[in-house]
Amino acid sequence: MIGVLGGTFDPIHDGHLAMAQFARSQLDLAKVLLIPAGFPWQREPRASAEDRLRMAELAIAQQPFIEVDAREVRRHTPTYTLDTLEELRASYGSDQSFCLILGSDAFFNLPTWKEWMRVLDLAHVAVLCRPGFDLPVEHFTPPLREAWNARQSSVSDLQNSLGGRMIRLEMPPVPISSTQIRHALAHSLPSLEGLLPPPVLNYIETHHLYRLP
Numbered sequence: 001m002i003g004v005l006g007g008t009f010d011p012i013h014d015g016h017l018a019m020a021q022f023a024r025s026q027l028d029l030a031k032v033l034l035i036p037a038g039f040p041w042q043r044e045p046r047a048s049a050e051d052r053l054r055m056a057e058l059a060i061a062q063q064p065f066i067e068v069d070a071r072e073v074r075r076h077t078p079t080y081t082l083d084t085l086e087e088l089r090a091s092y093g094s095d096q097s098f099c100l101i102l103g104s105d106a107f108f109n110l111p112t113w114k115e116w117m118r119v120l121d122l123a124h125v126a127v128l129c130r131p132g133f134d135l136p137v138e139h140f141t142p143p144l145r146e147a148w149n150a151r152q153s154s155v156s157d158l159q160n161s162l163g164g165r166m167i168r169l170e171m172p173p174v175p176i177s178s179t180q181i182r183h184a185l186a187h188s189l190p191s192l193e194g195l196l197p198p199p200v201l202n203y204i205e206t207h208h209l210y211r212l213p
């Protein structure tokens, strides 16, 4: 099974790397594809897609089981995960299984995605709790709760099927967000240690990203 961790990554941070590592160890993933969203249609990224891609590449330089996949940056159309999974299935073959790795905030947003039920059939979903976004099932919207109740499964269920299952992974909380990092950079706060890989911080400083206009 291959993990798929998509994100705006504006910028990428240690929380994203922790997710990839935790999901890999819990699900015994062959690798994790880190996929920066080129044109995230629900967001307005501050940094360009090329800068976000470059920062992702710098972040994983020392991470043997994580690969950056540039397909969403190269695609020049609004970024739909459905398209990405269909392309991945076409290039890896029909017997390769994939697991989307989502934080709990992104998981709550799933029903707004393009053809989200088709997305759920093309891959498994692993959801990792995020500080401030608890996951009690009774707080899910009805469509998400219905999908969860029908699809919630064990690790071995995921490992023995190609897609369509959901699982919650109990990652130790990582209280980091890109918003917090952008805020600290814009206000020259000296509080970035331990939040993002040093080569990414170096790139941000060299290219004057996230400064206030």
Ligand SMILES: Nc1ncnc2c1ncn2[C@@H]1O[C@H](COP(=O)(O)OP(=O)(O)OP(=O)(O)O)[C@@H](O)[C@H]1O
Residues within 6 Å of the ligand: 006, 007, 008, 009, 010, 015, 016, 019, 101, 102, 103, 104, 105, 106, 107, 128, 129, 130, 131, 174, 175, 176, 177, 178, 179, 180
């Ligand atoms: N600290 C974290 N713990 C768990 N999941 C996270 C964490 N940070 C990000 N994620 C998840 O990583 C994926 C990509 O997130 P994204 O690139 O939007 O980062 P972000 O920190 O949420 O950014 P922003 O603050 O700009 O919203 C999403 O599934 C999100 O839920």
Ligand SMILES: O=C(O)c1ccc[n+]([C@@H]2O[C@H](COP(=O)([O-])O)[C@@H](O)[C@H]2O)c1
Residues within 6 Å of the ligand: 005, 006, 007, 008, 009, 035, 037, 040, 042, 043, 079, 080, 081, 082, 106, 112, 113, 114
């Ligand atoms: O497919 C969609 O319509 C869709 C809508 C919103 C978000 N996504 C994906 O969800 C992932 C997390 O997005 P975000 O906004 O939390 O960085 C990322 O891979 C996005 O491309 C996908």
